[in-house]
Amino acid sequence: MKQLPHKTIARLSQYRRSLLMCYANGKNHIYSHEIAKIQHITAVQVRRDIMLIGYTGTLRKGYNIKELIDIISKIIDSKDVIKVCVVGVGNLGRAMVNYFSGKRTKLSIVACFDTDPNKINKKVTGVKCYSVDDMKKIIKQKNIKIGIMTVPADKASETADKLVSAGIKGILNYTPKPVYVPKDVFLEEYDMITSLEKVAFFVKTHIER
Amino acid sequence: MKQLPHKTIARLSQYRRSLLMCYANGKNHIYSHEIAKIQHITAVQVRRDIMLIGYTGTLRKGYNIKELIDIISKIIDSKDVIKVCVVGVGNLGRAMVNYFSGKRTKLSIVACFDTDPNKINKKVTGVKCYSVDDMKKIIKQKNIKIGIMTVPADKASETADKLVSAGIKGILNYTPKPVYVPKDVFLEEYDMITSLEKVAFFVKTHIER
DNA sequence: AGATTATTGTTAATAAAATAACAATAATAC
DNA sequence: GTATTATTGTTATTTTATTAACAATAATCT
Ligand SMILES: NC(=O)c1ccc[n+]([C@@H]2O[C@H](COP(=O)([O-])OP(=O)(O)OC[C@H]3O[C@@H](n4cnc5c(N)ncnc54)[C@H](O)[C@@H]3O)[C@@H](O)[C@H]2O)c1
Ligand SMILES: NC(=O)c1ccc[n+]([C@@H]2O[C@H](COP(=O)([O-])OP(=O)(O)OC[C@H]3O[C@@H](n4cnc5c(N)ncnc54)[C@H](O)[C@@H]3O)[C@@H](O)[C@H]2O)c1
Numbered sequence: 001m002k003q004l005p006h007k008t009i010a011r012l013s014q015y016r017r018s019l020l021m022c023y024a025n026g027k028n029h030i031y032s033h034e035i036a037k038i039q040h041i042t043a044v045q046v047r048r049d050i051m052l053i054g055y056t057g058t059l060r061k062g063y064n065i066k067e068l069i070d071i072i073s074k075i076i077d078s079k080d081v082i083k084v085c086v087v088g089v090g091n092l093g094r095a096m097v098n099y100f101s102g103k104r105t106k107l108s109i110v111a112c113f114d115t116d117p118n119k120i121n122k123k124v125t126g127v128k129c130y131s132v133d134d135m136k137k138i139i140k141q142k143n144i145k146i147g148i149m150t151v152p153a154d155k156a157s158e159t160a161d162k163l164v165s166a167g168i169k170g171i172l173n174y175t176p177k178p179v180y181v182p183k184d185v186f187l188e189e190y191d192m193i194t195s196l197e198k199v200a201f202f203v204k205t206h207i208e209r
Numbered sequence: 210m211k212q213l214p215h216k217t218i219a220r221l222s223q224y225r226r227s228l229l230m231c232y233a234n235g236k237n238h239i240y241s242h243e244i245a246k247i248q249h250i251t252a253v254q255v256r257r258d259i260m261l262i263g264y265t266g267t268l269r270k271g272y273n274i275k276e277l278i279d280i281i282s283k284i285i286d287s288k289d290v291i292k293v294c295v296v297g298v299g300n301l302g303r304a305m306v307n308y309f310s311g312k313r314t315k316l317s318i319v320a321c322f323d324t325d326p327n328k329i330n331k332k333v334t335g336v337k338c339y340s341v342d343d344m345k346k347i348i349k350q351k352n353i354k355i356g357i358m359t360v361p362a363d364k365a366s367e368t369a370d371k372l373v374s375a376g377i378k379g380i381l382n383y384t385p386k387p388v389y390v391p392k393d394v395f396l397e398e399y400d401m402i403t404s405l406e407k408v409a410f411f412v413k414t415h416i417e418r
Numbered sequence: 419a420g421a422t423t424a425t426t427g428t429t430a431a432t433a434a435a436a437t438a439a440c441a442a443t444a445a446t447a448c
Numbered sequence: 449g450t451a452t453t454a455t456t457g458t459t460a461t462t463t464t465a466t467t468a469a470c471a472a473t474a475a476t477c478t
Contacts, residue, residue, distance in 0.1 A: 441459100
């Protein structure tokens with residue numbers, strides 16, 4: 001299959017979650033416009049995404065939910081569980097561990113790291129916190145592939161470097177500081193401050209115009 | 210000025226933060242490629258964004274940091290402080306309040322809301338938590354303009370509705386459930402689960418190819 | 419002083435994403 | 449059984465965002 005657009009991948013993840021809900025409620029078929037309504041996007045967008053992954057529904061009956069879930073899963077899940085770690089177990093890091101722990105089957109947070117002696121060797125919702133000094137060792141040992149960064153902003157780039165040199169293949173950076181990674185490592189950055197400022201900007205222009 | 214692209218707004222917020230740092234370190238001028246390096250984007254992108262806001266630097270001297278900060282602030286900040294509330298003071302909500310409280314001058318979290326009696330009327334890092342039942346009243350009273358949603362997913366749409374009917378003008382939705390808002394309310398949604406799955410997808414395709 | 423270099427600002431080109439248009443057709447209505 | 453309707457799948461168009469190209473010129477070099 002051709003390379004899927006990033007945005008499509010993101011939407012597929014969301015479709016799947018909605019589809020799982022519908023399926024759990026006993027629904028077996030769904031129309032593009034129903035999916036669209038749930039996601040608050042257009043039906044064309046949905047059909048286009050589904051077209052891109054090569055699945056076809058049935059005319060006037062819609063898509064078979066079970067089949068669609070399976071196809072999406074085949075695309076976005078990997079065969080084996082992908083192991084994830086969280087670096088920096090502060091407020092945000094703890095929220096993350098808490099939220100994800102024991103939830104996903106194909107993505108599993110198996111370790112976290114911190115510099116704070118009060119946190120090292122404790123457990124966070126069942127996930128052990130190690131010293132950053134052992135990062136390389138643990139990541140290799142446990143075969144961790146993804147790192148979520150929730151360290152203070154001024155520790156962002158050193159943390160990214162450590163993750164990369166430990167052999168991590170994907171980073172989700174929640175610090176507001178952009179980091180550099182070699183191009184064989186996938187990087188996703190999200191800056192909450194910027195998001196809030198963006199909302200504020202549009203609110204402002206709305207109010208002041 | 211023409212309507213600025215959303216992406217430009219987001220980058221301006223990030224430029225400003227970097228510029229403030231540089232300025233604090235005693236730097237007075239900066240080249241487009243220096244800004245680009247900090248943000249890990251291209252210099253053209255930076256120049257283009259700066260062009261769009263109508264600022265001009267000086268040839269071979271770069272941009273005057275102070276001036277640029279002021280111009281960006283004039284664009285993205287509003288004249289008065291914009292008040293923000295957080296709905297759902299769980300792990301994530303608490304992290305947010307904690308992080309933002311007392312930090313920004315033009316954006317201020319002034320209230321949070323929850324349904325849990327153990328949280329109502331307590332303070333979260335100095336910010337009072339009210340009952341959701343008083344949401345409308347408090348939002349109007351305090352003239353709150355932006356709501357950050359960190360409630361459980363199944364409470365997302367009712368929460369959005371309440372915020373809208375209370376007169377909120379911007380929503381930052383951190384639940385994985387898309388919500389509907391009328392078009393005079395600016396909506397920004399961010400789904401952490403999807404982000405992580407996206408990283409996992411690219412890691413997988415990298416590993417399996 | 420004249421040549422060279424580094425840098426901006428802007429237009430042009432390309433790429434990515436979203437939306438629109440519409441042909442095909444199964445299901446339903448009459 | 450024919451017409452109508454609702455829905456998919458796909459191509460075409462438009463919009464948005466990024467990248468490239470390059471002219472203009474201030475600063476520096478020789
Ligand atoms: N909490 C939020 O809602 C929020 C909002 C916007 C941005 N952020 C960003 O997220 C990041 C974390 O925020 P937070 O509120 O959780 O901060 P926090 O201070 O609560 O947590 C930071 C954690 O990182 C640990 N740490 C420090 N240096 C480290 C290192 N070198 N290696 C590993 N761990 C280290 C600290 O011990 C602490 O446990 C920050 O970069 C912040 O800017 C957070
Ligand atoms: N924590 C994370 O890292 C993380 C990651 C991905 C997604 N999310 C999403 O963020 C949201 C919050 O996550 P969390 O981990 O903080 O959950 P949480 O359970 O810790 O917090 C939810 C809070 O909302 C309150 N609440 C419940 N119903 C409410 C209502 N109707 N009105 C107001 N408050 C109400 C609860 O009392 C609780 O304090 C969820 O939608 C979750 O899916 C969180």
